[in-house]
Amino acid sequence: MAIEGPFWRAVAVFRVASLAYAAVLMAQHRGYEEPVIGWLVLGVMALWTAGATFAYSIPALRGRPLLAIDLLVTMACLLSSPYVQGAQQGATGTLPVPATWVAAPVLAWAVYAGRRAGAVAAAVVAACDLWLRVRTPEAPILINGTVLLFLSGVVVGHVARLAKQAEERMQRAIEMEAAQRERDRLARDLHDSVLQVLALVQRRGRQIGGEAAELGRLAGEQEAALRQLVASGPPPAKGATDLRSLLLRHGSPDVTVSTPATPMVLPTAVAQGAAAAVGAALDNVRAHCGAGAKAWVLAESGEGTVTVSVRDDGPGIPDGRLEEARAGGRMGVAGSIRGRVEELGGTVSIVSVPGQGTEVEITLPAATPGPLRSGRR
The missing domain is CATH 3.30.565.10 (Histidine kinase-like ATPase, C-terminal domain)
Incomplete structure (x- = not known):
């Protein structure tokens, strides 16, 4: 639907901005003992950002296969964080390599299939993030990111679904208006031609009588049926x-x-x-x-x-x-x-x-x- 276009563009902008944010964190070397591996991961993220942005711009490609690949690529980048962080994994203030980029597939699922799908995608990404944090018992387990993922998936999915329903209603109203205009045009044409002829046959048949009266009666019935057909609604x-x-x-x-x-x-x-x-x-x-x-x-x-x-x-x-x-x-x-x-x-x-x-x-x-x-x- 046309209403989905702005949502997919917003997801693309979020991917690019999140990629830039992850690159800034990597450039600062905050908690990343293996920056070379980190830059390789960022390269994969950049390639997927370009590919996903192009793929989601084509309506025919938007579907569960692309969404599933999007989620798998994001999880792979997220699970590579321990190899980049090394001993710094779990240190205070240290974010996984993708940082906020992990929310992109959650938003994509929400736009495509609504709030439930957004919540499920958020649960998958959050499970990977929590698993990485559990591997370092000395580090505190924070759920702020998990909560934000769920909120973004549910809220964006709900808004996207409302927008689709509004577009469907508007399309239905446009079709009904077009049908009514066509019905009015047919009514004018019928009134100027067929209905007038049938009304004339009915009157003349009653005046002449005999078999002509029966023809007049049939003409009157057809005139009434045509008027009812034209007047009927959607x-x-x-x-x-x-x-x-x-x-x-x-x-x-x-x-x-x-x-x-x-x-x-x-x-x-x-x-x-x-x-x-x-x-x-x-x-x-x-x-x-x-x-x-x-x-x-x-x-x-x-x-x-x-x-x-x-x-x-x-x-x-x-x-x-x-x-x-x-x-x-x-x-x-x-x-x-x-x-x-x-x-x-x-x-x-x-x-x-x-x-x-x-x-x-x-x-x-x-x-x-x-x-x-x-x-x-």
Whole structure:
């Protein structure tokens, strides 16, 4: 990712500065009885600094093999310190030959894989450093360097991971904005051409009647479907479904579907069950209210719930009709609507007034429900 570039450049600058610091310590001959070997180690460090800086600048080379080699080279340079320090090993104020250069692979692991990887790399380097100190019992064992290694690995890894997540979110927002612009452009083009033609065919078909009326009806359905396709938003996350997209498929000249402007994201099984229950309610409208009956589907989001109501202008349901149908084995409302919704953890209420139509209200939890309850009522 582009956001990683500044982090890798910062690690490269740290390598160079730490190498210069180690060279200054070697030039002062502080605690190094074998400076010739020390300069050889510094030469290896300089070569690896140049090679690692170049390798990390190429995204394709950044990976665990390079990071592992980086850690091994650093450990080898660190473990060479006793041969350079000689009898001065462990003396107060004496640092290992690489000095602060040992923190470079810790920072690299942290940038690449986050705070956990940074902490593990810090533990490996710290273990080598502590092992060298334990070999000289007369010298005090200081853990200041170990603490700093862990802090740098964890903090830098955490910041790098946050930066990557922020870049991913920004990229997602840019893609959604681009998709919305393309959707708006398509909407304009469709409105100026296809949708106007379909609307004209629908009107003329109704005026002419006969077979032309059927063509007009089909044109109207396709016009509604195209409008819904253009108006739909970006797809939700995997395993979830925007209930609006499922409900809008029921739209037609005789069925008006109204949904919020914002997504109504539900677990896929819940969204599909709710849409199926709405479809069953609309089937009842077509079967029992006669040709030309109108229906309205309204979806709303509440606090922790989603409510979908299906209302029609039919003759209504006579008192006792539902109980009579259930007793006669006709399970349309009881099974296809009420039973399906209750399995999803929701509720169904039916209000019908003879001569004034029927309203079926479906209420579902917005969160993922627990295990589905068996048995339909």
